[in-house]
Amino acid sequence: MRVLAFGTYDVSRHPRVGVLVAGLRDRGVEVEEVVRPLGLSTAERVRMLQQPWRLPLLVVRLLRCWTSILVRGVRAVRRSPVDAVLVGYLGHFDVVLARLAFPRTTVVLDHLVFAGDTARDRGAGAGLRGRLLDGLDRLALACADVVVVDTEEHAALVPSRRREDTVVCPVGADVSWFEAQQAAPAPRADRPLRAVFFGLHTPLQGTVTIAQALALLADRPDIEVTMAGSGQDFERAHALGRANPHVTWHEWIPAHELPALVAAHDVCLGIFGTGPKSRRVVPNKAYQGAAAGCVVVTGDTPPQRRALGSAGVFVEAGDAAALAVALRRLADDRAATAELRTASAARAREMFSPRAVTAPLQQALARRHPPSTSLQEHR
Template sequence: MRVMAFGTYDTTVHPRVGILIEGLRRHGIEVVTCNVPLGHMDAGPMVPPPAAHPGIPRQRIRHARCIAELVAKARRAPRPDVVIVGYQGRLDIQIARRLFPGVPLVLDHLESVDDVADRLGQAAQAELRKVDRIEQAAIAAARLVLVDTEEHRRVLAPAQRERAVVVPIGAPQVWFDAASDLGPRARAGMRADHPPDLAADPLTGPDPATDPTTGLPQDSPTDFVPDFRPGEDLRVISFGLYSPVQGAPVIGAALSRLDGYPIAVTMIGRGLQAQRTRDLVGPNAPRVTWRTWVPEAELPRLVAAHDVCLGVFGTGAKALRLVPNKVFQGAAAGCAVLTSDTAPQRRLFGPAGLFVPAGDSDALADALRRLAQHPAEVARLRAAAAALARERFVPEAVVEPLVERLREIVDKRS
């Protein structure tokens, strides 16, 4: 089987396609790439802020040039058995359909137009809704539609769900390597020989027992060494866009309630709610370091040097359906994962994660206080998250459902 990864996707901005490529190759599938990265204005913490926004006409010119180069590359490439069109490929899939007639197309559909509107805020919604027809045409052109959670699959129309495959996002290998490269303190929370038992209800996930003293889950691995000790700061990191989905203001409000606790926080990113988040933190927060961006090569090691990785805390429809990149990456880097208590996140992490109600800054502050006072619990949560990541978040594990469907398609064509 020869699979082509096609489109204007950018793995430095959205690593999803790179994970798919690596996972397929680890299953022995030949993967060729036909890619001209377009780049995106919503690039997040690993891409420097643009010096100036180019405006719609310049964006369209840049897009046209990328498409021309993409077509030229495709015509030189060997004919594939299957074409996977990368994330944000609503237009790319129509080009692939014309370049490779009769070849099955797979659309990586992580985010609908409505989800983009939810992420970018009210100002963008009217403009984005104009491209809904383009999105529906892209889905119609695909033999398979990739989504990242069962909740996202249910948003599709009933006729489209039969062609949908749930493929979790996972984490690139560099995040696992970052955890291994750091010193003993950063690795201490990863000393677990066995992953936790994560058998769960298929829709709601487990409801683990909690320690009556700490209020934290008590059924994850226990053969660990505490990663930080009394008198040291609990190191907490949050990274990503300051968008309604992320719920960054919830984090800001929680930090304002942590005065006097040994907690050091790193906040990385930019976006619509950045200033509001800073304002909410106020003068009574623990030590907070603010960074607009971090080079792509540095972010995994920076995250791995922290004890706790914060997930998403928004209350919008998309926030309740997704499992974000950052929680996969944080777990792979050996951090304890603290995120909102949503069905897909609890189902995925079970006792390997710590959850608070979405949008509840008081509950988030309380969880951080408890973690700061119980180093052993932090180490245990780190061990559980790292073990789960090594078992389920590596590229070859997340693509297993896709590999099965691709082989069915190619076998039928043969």
């Protein structure tokens, strides 16, 4: 089977599609990538959709990227036909181009983010704007033959008539996180417990809750915390958490440095938001932190419990006191913490590797293109 990975995605910013590509390749699928990153983060794309006067910049960038990938994509397919076109994460617009450019080919959309849902989570999806973003989601889904989401809860947001075309593939973690765990020094009980958070400071992440917990831990020099990231709640979180002298704040860590940084910690903090979206997702950092060999401490939600099982530590979302208690317990019982780290790494190897998470997608493609009819047979 041959697949064309197509779009304006950026693996350095959004590693999800890189995991899918690596997993399919590991499963014997030939994948060619035709990509030109748009160069905009999720927050920047959402802001442009919220502020219409910014849209001309998006349109100009999009047309430049589309010209490049369209020419290269058509050449690639003419050179060697493909069974499917995989449109990477944040591909709401790219999937329209893919549908027009490859009308008779199976189009797969990695729909990790619903635009309307994300805007509402960030407090900007009410009224006409929200309806327009919901319309954009519907258009994107209509252009795809196969829709890939990351949780059963996100699958429930797909219109019922498209559910049979929807595949659930966990986000997973790329190989760099597993390699970082292997290269990390062995944990030591004679040093402080080290916890890390990385990501955007948005309501979904619940960094205000994290900061409130940090303030409650100011009397614990044996608990050191690294906070990496920026976003709409950063100033408030920093103001609340700076009472704790044992916290190091970074507004930015290069993506290639994150795996080693996280693997040097005992605990990876997940998400603690209380909004509806927080109850539907398992964040990248939960998979990546586990792959790096950390105990993942995160909000107690159904999809996160399914993903992490007994290897995770769960606290009530939005409850700073409960989070502080969980970190105190991990610091007080380092033997139990070491066991949880081992269990976390084992679960990641079993369930979060690129090969593991892409099993449902490969099966869905195989049903559409069985070996007897696959283009691979005619090459």
